[in-house]
Amino acid sequence: MPWMLALILILPWAASLISFVLPARLTKRTRIAGVATCTAVGATLVLVIVAPASSFSLPWIQNGPSFSLVLDALARPFAITVLSVTLLASLYGLGYLQSFPRGHVVYALMAAFCGSMVGTVLAHDALVFFLFWELMLVASSLLLLWWGSGEQVGRITFKYVLYTQLGSLTVLGVLAYMAVHSGTTDMTGQAMAAGIPATTLTWLAGLLVLGFGVKLAVFPLHTWLPDAHSIAPMPVTVMLAGAMLSMGAYGMMRFAVGILGVAALQPLQVPLMIAGLVSQIYGALMAISSHDIKRIVAYSSVSQMGYVLFAIGTLSEAGLTGAVMQVVTHGLIKAALFMAVGWIMLATSRRNIERIRGLARVLPGAGLWLALGAMAIAGLPPFAAFYGELQIILAGFAAPYSLLAVLELLAPLATTMYAVWLVVRVNSGQAPLDMAVQQVPAAMRWSTAAAVLLVLILGLFPGLLYGWGSAAAGLLIPGGA
Amino acid sequence: MIYFIMATLALALAGGLLRTLPAPVTAKRARLLRMVAVAVALAALVALVHRDASTINLGWIPWIEPGVIALDERGTELSGLAILGYALLLWQDADQPASAWWQALAAPILLAASFAALNVNHFLYRYAFLEAAALATLVMTVRRGNWRDLVGSFLTLRLGDLALLGAIIVLWQAHDTLLISPMLAAAAQAADGTTWLAVLMGLLAVWIKLGLYPFDRWLAVAGEIASPERWSAATAGLPLLGAYLLYRLEGGIQALHLTTPLVVAGAGIMIWALICAVRAESRLRLHHLEVAHGALALVIVPLGWPYAYLYSFMPLRGVLMILSAPRVVDEARGEYADNAPLNTRWDRLSIAALFVETRLLEPLNAWVWHLTESASRAASAIDEHVLEKGFVNVQRSALEVGRRLRRLHTGKLRANLAWMAGLIVLALAFVAVFSLL
Numbered sequence: 065m066p067w068m069l070a071l072i073l074i075l076p077w078a079a080s081l082i083s084f085v086l087p088a089r090l091t092k093r094t095r096i097a098g099v100a101t102c103t104a105v106g107a108t109l110v111l112v113i114v115a116p117a118s119s120f121s122l123p124w125i126q127n128g129p130s131f132s133l134v135l136d137a138l139a140r141p142f143a144i145t146v147l148s149v150t151l152l153a154s155l156y157g158l159g160y161l162q163s164f165p166r167g168h169v170v171y172a173l174m175a176a177f178c179g180s181m182v183g184t185v186l187a188h189d190a191l192v193f194f195l196f197w198e199l200m201l202v203a204s205s206l207l208l209l210w211w212g213s214g215e216q217v218g219r220i221t222f223k224y225v226l227y228t229q230l231g232s233l234t235v236l237g238v239l240a241y242m243a244v245h246s247g248t249t250d251m252t253g254q255a256m257a258a259g260i261p262a263t264t265l266t267w268l269a270g271l272l273v274l275g276f277g278v279k280l281a282v283f284p285l286h287t288w289l290p291d292a293h294s295i296a297p298m299p300v301t302v303m304l305a306g307a308m309l310s311m312g313a314y315g316m317m318r319f320a321v322g323i324l325g326v327a328a329l330q331p332l333q334v335p336l337m338i339a340g341l342v343s344q345i346y347g348a349l350m351a352i353s354s355h356d357i358k359r360i361v362a363y364s365s366v367s368q369m370g371y372v373l374f375a376i377g378t379l380s381e382a383g384l385t386g387a388v389m390q391v392v393t394h395g396l397i398k399a400a401l402f403m404a405v406g407w408i409m410l411a412t413s414r415r416n417i418e419r420i421r422g423l424a425r426v427l428p429g430a431g432l433w434l435a436l437g438a439m440a441i442a443g444l445p446p447f448a449a450f451y452g453e454l455q456i457i458l459a460g461f462a463a464p465y466s467l468l469a470v471l472e473l474l475a476p477l478a479t480t481m482y483a484v485w486l487v488v489r490v491n492s493g494q495a496p497l498d499m500a501v502q503q504v505p506a507a508m509r510w511s512t513a514a515a516v517l518l519v520l521i522l523g524l525f526p527g528l529l530y531g532w533g534s535a536a537a538g539l540l541i542p543g544g545a
Numbered sequence: 546m547i548y549f550i551m552a553t554l555a556l557a558l559a560g561g562l563l564r565t566l567p568a569p570v571t572a573k574r575a576r577l578l579r580m581v582a583v584a585v586a587l588a589a590l591v592a593l594v595h596r597d598a599s600t601i602n603l604g605w606i607p608w609i610e611p612g613v614i615a616l617d618e619r620g621t622e623l624s625g626l627a628i629l630g631y632a633l634l635l636w637q638d639a640d641q642p643a644s645a646w647w648q649a650l651a652a653p654i655l656l657a658a659s660f661a662a663l664n665v666n667h668f669l670y671r672y673a674f675l676e677a678a679a680l681a682t683l684v685m686t687v688r689r690g691n692w693r694d695l696v697g698s699f700l701t702l703r704l705g706d707l708a709l710l711g712a713i714i715v716l717w718q719a720h721d722t723l724l725i726s727p728m729l730a731a732a733a734q735a736a737d738g739t740t741w742l743a744v745l746m747g748l749l750a751v752w753i754k755l756g757l758y759p760f761d762r763w764l765a766v767a768g769e770i771a772s773p774e775r776w777s778a779a780t781a782g783l784p785l786l787g788a789y790l791l792y793r794l795e796g797g798i799q800a801l802h803l804t805t806p807l808v809v810a811g812a813g814i815m816i817w818a819l820i821c822a823v824r825a826e827s828r829l830r831l832h833h834l835e836v837a838h839g840a841l842a843l844v845i846v847p848l849g850w851p852y853a854y855l856y857s858f859m860p861l862r863g864v865l866m867i868l869s870a871p872r873v874v875d876e877a878r879g880e881y882a883d884n885a886p887l888n889t890r891w892d893r894l895s896i897a898a899l900f901v902e903t904r905l906l907e908p909l910n911a912w913v914w915h916l917t918e919s920a921s922r923a924a925s926a927i928d929e930h931v932l933e934k935g936f937v938n939v940q941r942s943a944l945e946v947g948r949r950l951r952r953l954h955t956g957k958l959r960a961n962l963a964w965m966a967g968l969i970v971l972a973l974a975f976v977a978v979f980s981l982l
Contacts, residue, residue, distance in 0.1 A: 445673040445677075446605075451606065461715060473710065476707060480699065480700060488695065526606055527606075
C-alpha cells in the first residue's frame with residue numbers, strides 16, 4: 065500500500081511544519097506543538113506496525129535515481145524504534161519543555177529529526193538514503209546548538225558535526241564508488257555491488273563499518289557521544305541515544321551485510337567481534353568512573369552498541385537477529401534511563417552523582433524506575449534485553465571463536481556492574497540536607513513509567529521482538545548462515 | 546492440582562504483602578492475615594503431597610522448544626521444604642518490625658521462583674526462575690547502609706547465573722534440546738570437550754549458589770544484615786537450588802571422573818570453614834558453618850547420596866541458625882538482657898539450644914583452638930585477601946582503569962581526534978597483521 069508508506073514519511077514532517085509555524089499569539093504554543101508531534105508520531109508508529117511490506121517510487125532526477133521508499137523486514141523494526149523513542153521523548157517533553165524558550169521550535173526540530181530518521185530507514189535509493197542521513201545531522205545539530213546547556217555548547221556541537229561528517233563522508237565515498245562501478249544507486253538486492261572485485265568489497269565493507277561506526281558510537285569512534293548527550297535537552301538526548309545510534313547499526317546491516325554481502329565481511333569477522341567486546345568493556349569502565357549522572361548513562365550506550373557490533377560481527381542469522389532485538393530494546397531502555405535521569409536532575413537540580421543520595425526515600429518514583437531500567441539494561445529476565453543478549457551470546461558460541469564467545473558471556477557482568485552501581489549510588493544513604501527536592505510535571509513521570517513498562521511488556525511477550533529480528537536477518541542472509 | 550498450588554502461592558504472595566500493614570493501627574487484622582497466609586502456604590504443602598499429573602505449559606519464548614512445570618517427585622518434595630520454610634518465616638515475622646513492602650514481597654517471590662525452578666523441565670526457563678530467586682534473595686537482605694555489599698553480592702550471584710547460562714548454551718548447541726533430563730543425559734554420554742566446559746561452568750554456578758569460598762561474600766552479607774528469619778529463608782533458598790543443580794549435574798560429573806576432586810575439594814572447604822567457624826566471633830560463626838554445610842554437598846552428592854543431603858537441607862540450616870544466631874548468643878551472655886527481654890517462645894527455645902551447644906562444643910572448640918591456631922591465622926589472612934580485598938581490588942581496578950581512560954581522552958577536540966586516529970591506525974594494523982597471519 066504505497067499511500068501508507070507515503071503517509072509514514074509525511075506525517076512527522078507535517079508535524080514539524082505545523083509546530084514551526086504556530087503563531088506567536090498562541091499562549092500555549094509549546095504544548096500545542098507537543099500534542100501535534102505526539103499525535104503525528106503515534107499515528108505513524110501505528111501505520112508502521114500495521115502496514116504490509118510495500119514500496120513507493122516517484123521520478124526524481126531526470127535520467128537519474130528515483131525517490132524510492134520501501135518498508136521491508138529490516139526497515140520496520142528500525143522505524144518502530146525511532147518512532148517509539150520519539151513518541152516517548154515527545155510525551156516527556158510535554159512536561160520537560162514547557163518552560164523552554166521557543167519550545168515549539170524544539171518540537172518542530174524533533175519531528176524533523178524523527179522524519180529524517182524514518183526517511184533514512186525507508187529509503188531504497190542510495191542518494192535518497194544519504195539525503196535523509198544528512199538531514200538527520202542538520203536537525204540534531206541545530207537542537208544541540210540552540211538549546212544545549214553549558215558553556216561549551218558551540219565547541220561540542222562543532223565536534224559532533226565534525227565527527228559525524230567524517231563518518232558521513234566516508235559513507236558517501238563508498239556509496240559513490242559503488243554507484244560509479246555498478247552504474248546504479250538502487251538498493252535492491254546486491255545490485256550496487258555488481259562488478260566489484262571481492263578484495264575491494266572487503267575494503268569497502270571495512271570503510272562502511274568505520275563510517276557507520278561513528279554514528280553507532282562504538283569505541284574508538286564514540287568520543288562525540290558523551291559530550292553531545294550531556295549538553296542536549298533531555299528529550300533530545302533520549303532521541304540521540306535511543307533512536308539515532310540505531311541508524312549506525314541500520315547502515316551497517318543494510319549496506320555492509322545486505323548489499324556487499326557476508327562474504328565481503330568475512331575477513332573482518334574477528335576484528336569486528338573484538339571491537340564489539342572492547343566497546344562493551346570500555347563503555348562499562350567509563351560509565352562506572354564518571355561522575356555526571358547523564359554521562360554515566362551516555363557511556364552505557366557505547367557499551368550497549370558494542371553488543372550490536374559483536375552480533376553483526378558473528379555474520380550469522382542468529383547474530384543479526386540478536387542485533388536487531390538489541391537495537392529495539394536498547395532504544396526503549398535508554399529512553400527509560402535518560403527519562404529517569406532527567407526527572408532526577410530536574411527534581412534535585414543536580415547532576416553530579418557524588419551530590420545525589422537517598423533518592424529511595426526522597427524521590428522513590430524516580431529511584432524505582434531508574435532501578436527497573438538498570439535491571440533491564442543488565443539483561444535480567446523477563447526484561448526485553450535478555451532475549452537480544454541471549455541471541456547474541458548464542459551466535460557467539462555458534463561462531464568458530466569460542467574464546468570470544470566466553471568473553472561475550474562475561475560482558476553482561478560489566479553491564480551489571482555499572483547499572484547496579486548507578487542505582488546504588490543515587491538511591492543509597494541519607495539525602496544531603498541541602499538537597500531540595502521539587503515535584504516534576506506529571507507528563508515526565510508517566511512517560512518514564514511507560515518506557516519501563518514497555519520494556520517489561522516486550523520482555524513478557526518476546527515473540528514480537530524475535531519476529532522482527534528474525535525477519536530482518538532472513539532478509540539479509542536468505543537461507544541462513 | 547498444579548494450578549491450585551500456584552494459586553496458593555499467589556495468595557501467600559498477597560499475604561506477604563499484607564504483612565506490611567502498620568502494626569499499631571491494624572495489629573489484629575495483620576495477625577489474622579498472617580495466619581491466613583500461613584494456612585494458605587500449608588494448604589499448598591498438603592496439595593504437594595497429593596500431587597497429580599497436571600502441568601503448566603511454558604511457551605513465552607516462542608522460538609525455543611516449550612517447557613513444562615510438572616509436579617516432579619524430587620522437585621515437589623524440595624518445594625515442600627521451601628514452602629514449610631516460608632510458613633515458618635511468616636509465623637516468626639510477628640516478632641519483627643514491619644518490613645518495607647518490597648522486602649515483604651520478595652520472600653514469596655523467592656518461594657514461587659524456587660518452586661518453579663525446582664519443577665520445570667526446561668533449562669532456559671529454569672535459568673530465568675533462578676535469576677528471579679537471586680534477585681528476590683538480595684532484595685530480602687537489603688538494609689540501610691549496606692548498598693556496597695549489595696552490589697558485590699549481586700555481581701557474585703550474576704557471575705554464577707552467567708556461568709549457568711553459558712553451560713546451558715553450550716549444551717543446547719551440542720545436543721539441540723533445552724529439556725534438562727535429555728540434555729544432561731546426552732552430555733554425560735558424550736563426555737567430550739563440550740561436556741567439560743558445560744560441567745565446569747555448571748560447577749561454578751553451584752559453587753556460587755552454595756556460597757562456597759571464595760564466593761561466600763553474598764552469604765556473609767545476608768547473614769550480617771538481615772533478621773534471623775529472613776536470613777534463614779534467603780540463605781536456604783539459593784543454596785538449596787545450588788545443591789539441586791549439583792544433583793542434576795551428577796551424570797556429567799561421574800562421566801568426567803570429577804567425583805574424587807569434588808569430594809576432596811568439599812572436604813577441604815569443610816575443614817577450612819570449621820576452622821574459621823571456631824575462630825570467628827559469634828556473629829560470623831553461622832556464616833562459616835553454612836559454608837561448611839554447603840561444602841558437605843560436594844562430598845555427599847557426587848558420592849551418590851543426594852537425597853539425604855537435599856532433604857536434610859532446610860532442617861539442618863534451621864538448626865544451625867538456632868545454634869548460632871547472633872542475637873541469641875548475645876542475649877544468652879546477658880549483654881542485652883535489660884534491653885531485650887526474652888519473652889517469646891522462639892527466644893526460650895534458642896536459649897535452650899545455645900545452652901546445649903555451649904556445653905557440647907566448648908571443649909571441642911578449645912581443643913581445635915590449640916591445634917589449629919596457626920592454620921586458622923593463615924586461613925583468616927587468605928580468606929581476607931581472597932574474599933574481601935580481592936573483590937574490592939577488582940572494583941578499584943575497574944574504577945582506576947576507567948579514570949585513566951578518561952584522562953586519555955580529555956574532551957578536547959584535538960586530543961580526541963589524535964586519540965581516535967591513533968586507535969584507528971592500531972585497529973587497521975591489527976587487521977593487516979591478522980590478514981597476513
